[in-house]
Amino acid sequence: MLGELPSAISGQRVADELRRLILEGEFKPGQRLGQEMLADRFNASRMPVREALRQLEAEGLVSIVPHSGTWVAKLDAFEFDQTYKMREVVEPLAVRESIPNLSDAQIDRLGELVEEIDATAGPHRDVEGFLRLDREFHLLTYAGVRHQPLLDLVLRQWNTTQHYRRLLVHRQSVEDVVATNLDHALILDGIRRRDPESAAAMVHLHIRRTRNTLVDPTDDTFV
Amino acid sequence: MLGELPSAISGQRVADELRRLILEGEFKPGQRLGQEMLADRFNASRMPVREALRQLEAEGLVSIVPHSGTWVAKLDAFEFDQTYKMREVVEPLAVRESIPNLSDAQIDRLGELVEEIDATAGPHRDVEGFLRLDREFHLLTYAGVRHQPLLDLVLRQWNTTQHYRRLLVHRQSVEDVVATNLDHALILDGIRRRDPESAAAMVHLHIRRTRNTLVDPTDDTFV
DNA sequence: CTGGAACCTATTGGATCCAATCTTGAATCT
DNA sequence: AGATTCAAGATTGGATCCAATAGGTTCCAG
Numbered sequence: 001m002l003g004e005l006p007s008a009i010s011g012q013r014v015a016d017e018l019r020r021l022i023l024e025g026e027f028k029p030g031q032r033l034g035q036e037m038l039a040d041r042f043n044a045s046r047m048p049v050r051e052a053l054r055q056l057e058a059e060g061l062v063s064i065v066p067h068s069g070t071w072v073a074k075l076d077a078f079e080f081d082q083t084y085k086m087r088e089v090v091e092p093l094a095v096r097e098s099i100p101n102l103s104d105a106q107i108d109r110l111g112e113l114v115e116e117i118d119a120t121a122g123p124h125r126d127v128e129g130f131l132r133l134d135r136e137f138h139l140l141t142y143a144g145v146r147h148q149p150l151l152d153l154v155l156r157q158w159n160t161t162q163h164y165r166r167l168l169v170h171r172q173s174v175e176d177v178v179a180t181n182l183d184h185a186l187i188l189d190g191i192r193r194r195d196p197e198s199a200a201a202m203v204h205l206h207i208r209r210t211r212n213t214l215v216d217p218t219d220d221t222f223v
Numbered sequence: 224m225l226g227e228l229p230s231a232i233s234g235q236r237v238a239d240e241l242r243r244l245i246l247e248g249e250f251k252p253g254q255r256l257g258q259e260m261l262a263d264r265f266n267a268s269r270m271p272v273r274e275a276l277r278q279l280e281a282e283g284l285v286s287i288v289p290h291s292g293t294w295v296a297k298l299d300a301f302e303f304d305q306t307y308k309m310r311e312v313v314e315p316l317a318v319r320e321s322i323p324n325l326s327d328a329q330i331d332r333l334g335e336l337v338e339e340i341d342a343t344a345g346p347h348r349d350v351e352g353f354l355r356l357d358r359e360f361h362l363l364t365y366a367g368v369r370h371q372p373l374l375d376l377v378l379r380q381w382n383t384t385q386h387y388r389r390l391l392v393h394r395q396s397v398e399d400v401v402a403t404n405l406d407h408a409l410i411l412d413g414i415r416r417r418d419p420e421s422a423a424a425m426v427h428l429h430i431r432r433t434r435n436t437l438v439d440p441t442d443d444t445f446v
Numbered sequence: 447c448t449g450g451a452a453c454c455t456a457t458t459g460g461a462t463c464c465a466a467t468c469t470t471g472a473a474t475c476t
Numbered sequence: 477a478g479a480t481t482c483a484a485g486a487t488t489g490g491a492t493c494c495a496a497t498a499g500g501t502t503c504c505a506g
Contacts, residue, residue, distance in 0.1 A: 058277075083370075149306070
């Protein structure tokens with residue numbers, strides 16, 4: 001549902017492009033999204049724009065106020081924390097379901113990604129590279145999930161928190177990145193051994209650790 | 224988001240009414256939902272109908288095929304099983320988050336519901352009553368959840384499986400109902416003691432047991 | 447000068463019209 | 477007889493037009 005259809009209708013295309021622009025930061029949280037402006041930008045009429053906004057609202061990326069307008073969704077610290085708590089239970093399930101269906105080639109690629117992530121922690125940190133590779137690593141571990149709604153949910157949660165991960169990863173130390181990637185290696189180990197419970201436990205721990213690292217309860221500078 | 228807005232716009236109204244009709248079984252899984260027909264039925268134009276269908280698709284209640292039409296969603300045994308596995312991890316989280324915010328009055332009402340459910344297992348079983356009360360009981364245990372997306376997810380999963388619960392509860396024995404309600408009593412006990420972990424563990428067990436009762440792997444008469 | 451109310455404008459929501467696509471049925475060919 | 481192709485009808489998707497609502501501005505009164 002969040003994936004692209006082969007011959008997508010126009011509303012779908014607009015939704016996909018707009019989603020990409022939001023995730024890349026072209027449209028920032030809190031920014032207003034006028035229908036006319038969007039229709040103009042995407043060379044479409046207001047109709048597919050309206051459908052796209054509906055869809056992105058369902059995905060949690062924008063919020064619509066009737067008769068008023070649409071804005072790129074904002075998260076506060078509470079929602080961020082809660083989303084991570086959801087991730088802590090949902091993503092372990094996702095690896096459990098995924099592991100039996102992962103190909104050896106996919107697992108090899110996971111190994112490469114761990115090494116590439118290590119490289120981003122080098123002398124001059126590559127934060128954007130880390131974000132991209134981290135996302136690719138985790139989503140690839142879920143590539144074996146056959147139940148689309150579960151995959152959609154995972155994707156949704158990654159998307160709605162994307163902005164804030166970027167913001168907070170920038171504040172992380174190099175040690176944090178290395179520690180994070182140690183988790184990745186352990187998750188990968190569980191996957192290589194095709195041990196769903198072990199991998200799931202590691203994913204849970206990883207997300208919990210990340211949440212604690214990112215959301216410092218004494219830090220009210222968030223958002 | 225799945226709840227009703229006070230002064231909803233027309234598309235929202237249509238979505239709410241259509242959702243109710245689907246859940247009550249007026250529209251059955253697999254049935255086609257023509258836009259013209261719906262617009263006629265709800266005294267609206269096709270435009271709000273289209274928005275409503277989009278929304279219900281996001282909720283998983285209907286599925287839209289571009290340029291072809293919309294049908295009430297069907298679940299197969301696999302999807303049913305997978306949804307229950309999601310419920311097994313999501314709803315324990317929901318009670319954990321809910322318990323601190325439940326009022327004493329709400330907890331008292333839960334006690335009443337357990338008794339009312341017992342009554343449905345009497346000499347002439349009241350299956351529809353059971354379905355209604357069971358739903359009310361569980362959703363009330365989640366009434367303290369402050370994070371709307373979590374509540375929405377729970378509601379969504381209840382809604383998409385509603386039809387199949389009805390179908391399968393009809394096949395259950397009286398003993399099954401009594402056993403189910405014993406679980407309810409244990410969940411309620413955890414809530415009364417304001418013990419999130421205990422309640423969460425019971426919810427997990429309850430859903431797991433229900434899944435095993437409902438989905439007999441050797442039974443291919445499902446759907 | 448400040449608070450409030452009425453008006454005006456910009457933007458969204460809904461209705462209608464037109465175009466594009468899919469489904470269907472029948473006719474034809476193998 | 478069965479499968480395939482083609483065409484007609486029906487239905488959805490998109491564009492445009494109109495109505496309703498919200499927010500801002502201005503004007504008036506206290």
